[in-house]
Amino acid sequence: MGSSSVSSLSLTLSQFSSITNFALSGKPYNPSKIFHSKTPKALTLSSTSSSHGVITKSVPLAASIAILLWSNPANAGFLSGFSGIESVPGPQLPQVDFLSRLNEENQKKYAENDARFKSSPIVKELLERSKLNKEKNRQQIEDKYCVRGAEWGVGDCSAEAMSPDDRDKFISMLKKKAGISD
Template sequence: MGCTSLPSFIQMSSATHSSFSEKLRNPQKKSQIVIPTTTRETHTTISWSFSSQCKALHKSVPLAASLAILLWSTPAHAGFMSGISGIEAIPGPQLPQIDFLKQLNEENQKKYAENDERIKSSPLMKELLEKSKLNKEKNRKEIENKYCIRGAEWGVGDCSTAGMSPDEREKFIAMLKQKAGEE
């Protein structure tokens, strides 16, 4: 790819412009480009070959465009159809009903309901449910006692021993452990 023209964002003085037109005729010759800086008196001189300028320009323009898109893009939204419900909201076509399968399904549902009711009312299931409730309460108490003892030892929580003397603290922790059945 040859570099035949410069982008419009590069502003050149007339001396610089003639230097560039000379470079177009003879690209291998090195030249000096005078670029004005912020003050009027000082100028910066850059010496490089025209072909390296074209290469640098061809590499920097896509990079600058990419950075501009990345930095100035708007935040992502749900999409251009964000207010429209998806295809899953549209009901599908009504499938043909097969009487044999429909009747078989109703019979199976009736059997399942009868079996569930029979199992729930059995004496064994009632006994197991009662044991489960009792175990749940017992386990809750054990966990509560364990955390109370730990809080007393560490001096935090509801069972904190922060304001007690060392003797009172030891007696309180021993009483909690006895109550919990650890000693």
């Protein structure tokens, strides 16, 4: 926090204190009546009881307002607003014709090889098996969660409203379906 914030804060607090003192006592703020100097280093309160009461009431209020007004923004780091070097485009490299032709030829070869690989009967069979296994595994997981929900009495498979005998039959049927042994 800079010195300008501190000076504006002290100015705000002194204005608030003078307004508070004027509102409570009906007299304008006069610091010489409240503080007087016995020694150059020490300041003490004056002996008037009315100004002492005003200070003791206004200081905590002024401190609370100062804490609320004295906000210090959080900084994420030194370069928190910097987008990074990866967002800056690199220099344009010179184009070489023979390299461009070689790159195009390689791209054509790669596209042909990918098409041949994807049309392979072995790959098609493996993809189909993978889809079937995915569905089977999803169903097994759902069945296990259904058994757990029935035992705990929560979720879609809850057996709370059933009689104890029906509940046990229902749970054993769910376990048999899920392949869980009792």
